[in-house]
Amino acid sequence: MELIKWLLSETGGTLIQTHASWVIVAGDVVYKIKKPVNFGFLDYSTLEKRKEFCQKEVILNRRLCPWVYLGVVPISRRGEEYLLEDESSVVEYAVKMRRIPQERLLINMLDKVEESHMKALAQHIASFHQRAERRDEWGAVSVMKFNTDENFVQTEKYIGLSISHHDYHFIKDTVDDFYQRYSSLMERRIAEGKIRDGHGDIRLEHVAFLEEGICVFDCIEFNDRFRCGDVINDMCFLSMELEFEGYHHLARVYEESYREFSQDEDMDILLPFFKSYRAYVRGKVESFLLDDPYLSQEEKEKHLLRARKFFSLSKYYAQTLRERFL
The missing domain is CATH 3.30.200 (Phosphorylase Kinase; domain 1)
Structure with a gap:
């Protein structure tokens, strides 16, 4: 320090x-x-x-x-x-x-952002995905399962603190059931070129509307397997966070606009799966901060509340997935 x-x-x-x-x-x-x-x-x-x-x-x-x-x-x-x-x-x-001026960040524009902003952002990201490098090797079921298994292992210590025992096992069982039933879908998407070198962290804090144009910054550089993957996994991080903040209408506009620009026919089934994964990742990262020696106890309490909310949202998406597709 x-x-x-x-x-x-x-x-x-x-x-x-x-x-x-x-x-x-x-x-x-x-x-x-x-x-x-x-x-x-x-x-x-x-x-x-x-x-x-x-x-x-x-x-x-x-x-x-x-x-x-x-x-x-x-x-x-x-x-x-x-x-x-x-x-x-x-x-x-x-x-x-x-x-980047704080007032230009999407996280600080939510109360005044218009549908046109979300449509332009969806087109911006869909266009990026179309020209991004194909990375087929990161699309295998085994790769995604490695990511989710890692999440569950790394959050075991937070059971009873930031995630309940019931929610932990419900999400884990739903994810495992999804792999059992839809592995062929994930393999097909590899052949269709839907696995790209994306951004990996498209969050509200990482989107800015600048005079030069839309800026999506702070992508994941530290681990290719978190940045490279299915394009729906990449784009849906943002819609998950919009729903986390209570802006469900903006999330729908963003998702439907991305669907229109990308012509991706698998979004209905893959959105709840990948949004559950993204919410779980956020709950994990917020939980990690509970062990950060550089943070005060007051700061840790805030991160604990956020972790619990993210894990609850992950469970909601998993429940939606189970009710509709499993």
Whole structure:
């Protein structure tokens, strides 16, 4: 934290924390520094790995947001002082970004966003998926099952805290039943080219309506299997979060517009499955923050409430899937 305190003092910026990064907002720019953590699915434990993933983050995010990502900058230490954007004695790396005005973020526009915004966003993402690289190897049932099994293993410790015993096993059993019944559907989608190198984290906080155009930023760079996959799995993260926030109408407009632009005939059955998965991932990540030594108890209480709400939403989608398709 010594470096972070220095950066805050040097830049006069403010700090935002995630489970994996320190984000310093300093005037018109943002510096994003990866925490030296290893969650298994995410490994930033060495300086070389953090440099590699900083570079990858810039390259990947410029696909959907070319105006924001300025590059990767080194941070050196000389004696008791740190030097920003200096290569003399590098101790850390940061992704340097243009600051996006808060009022331009979708999360802060929900009360005034119009259907036209959601339709344009759906078209933007559908077009991105059509031109994104095919990654058929990430579409196998075994890959998706590895992801969901990992989620269940990693959240066992939170049973009785952020997720109930009943909901945990109901969601797990529903997911397993889905694989048993619809593995052929998932295999067919590989052949149809529906597995793409996508974004992996299309959330309300990661969408901005800028003067230059729609910007979808902060994609997943740390693990290809979370970023690459079925296009419906990629697009539905946003509609899940819209429903989490209570904006069901906007979610429907977004989903129906994506369906229209993509002509994807499998959305009815795959949306509840993948939305359940996405809500569960969010519940897991919020639960991880309960173990973060850098957060106060008050902050952890907020994350606990959010985790419980995400897990409840995951169970709702799983119940919808079971009632309609299993």
